[in-house]
Amino acid sequence: MTPDDVLEEFRSAGALLEGHFILSSGLHSPVFLQKMFVFQDPARTERVCRALANRIRDAYGPVDYVVSPAIGGIVPGYETARHLGCKAIFVERENGTFALRRGFAIPEGARIVMVEDIVTTGLSSRECLAALREHPGQLLGAACLIDRSGGKADLGVPLVSLIQLDIPAYPADQLPPSLAALPATKPGSRNITT
Numbered sequence: 001m002t003p004d005d006v007l008e009e010f011r012s013a014g015a016l017l018e019g020h021f022i023l024s025s026g027l028h029s030p031v032f033l034q035k036m037f038v039f040q041d042p043a044r045t046e047r048v049c050r051a052l053a054n055r056i057r058d059a060y061g062p063v064d065y066v067v068s069p070a071i072g073g074i075v076p077g078y079e080t081a082r083h084l085g086c087k088a089i090f091v092e093r094e095n096g097t098f099a100l101r102r103g104f105a106i107p108e109g110a111r112i113v114m115v116e117d118i119v120t121t122g123l124s125s126r127e128c129l130a131a132l133r134e135h136p137g138q139l140l141g142a143a144c145l146i147d148r149s150g151g152k153a154d155l156g157v158p159l160v161s162l163i164q165l166d167i168p169a170y171p172a173d174q175l176p177p178s179l180a181a182l183p184a185t186k187p188g189s190r191n192i193t194t
């Protein structure tokens, strides 16, 4: 699967949204990749995650555990693990901090790859990796479907992706007027208050 093929999967799923979005990091962007529009289609999810599993195998060799940050990482983590023939578990927020819950455990020496859906600043990935360092296992590196930082996000471990895009994102006090004029929505699950 080429980078253009990956982008076309997102485009044909209706997942390339334009408007004014507040991202997980608090940055504002005119573009949002609504990955759930991809993940609602199992056949499409299988195609992109099979490609990601191939990238992971080439980069890191055999894997015992895929670990993903909830919520966005759970579906691609599971499907990628299916193609790798390994376990899929996830971290979720406990009082705001990612942790392994539900009795999930990682055995000593297990070969671990963190799988994210989208990387923007790398903040969520770094938080997930920090949670994993509390557990035994050998952290090989990270992988994501789309790196929208254009390769600039620094996770402190290697990151492989299916495509790198350089999508603008701005601090709240530096919005271009065209973006500031649009009402903002916050699609992700960080700090949801209902």
Ligand SMILES: O=P(O)(O)OC[C@H]1O[C@H](OP(=O)(O)OP(=O)(O)O)[C@H](O)[C@@H]1O
Pocket: 023, 024, 025, 069, 070, 071, 072, 073, 116, 117, 118, 119, 120, 121, 122, 123, 124, 125, 187, 188, 189, 190
């Ligand atoms: O690299 P970052 O700047 O951290 O941005 C990317 C993160 O943002 C989204 O998660 P979000 O916290 O919005 O929640 P979700 O996983 O429930 O969609 C996405 O799933 C990544 O985890």
Ligand SMILES: O=C(O)c1cc(=O)[nH]c(=O)[nH]1
Pocket: 022, 023, 024, 025, 031, 032, 033, 034, 035, 072, 118, 119, 120, 121, 148, 188
């Ligand atoms: O940075 C984010 O929060 C983010 C960006 C994006 O394009 N898609 C997404 O699900 N989250």
Ligand SMILES: [Mg+2]
Pocket: 069, 070, 071, 072, 073, 124
């Ligand atoms: Mg997420």
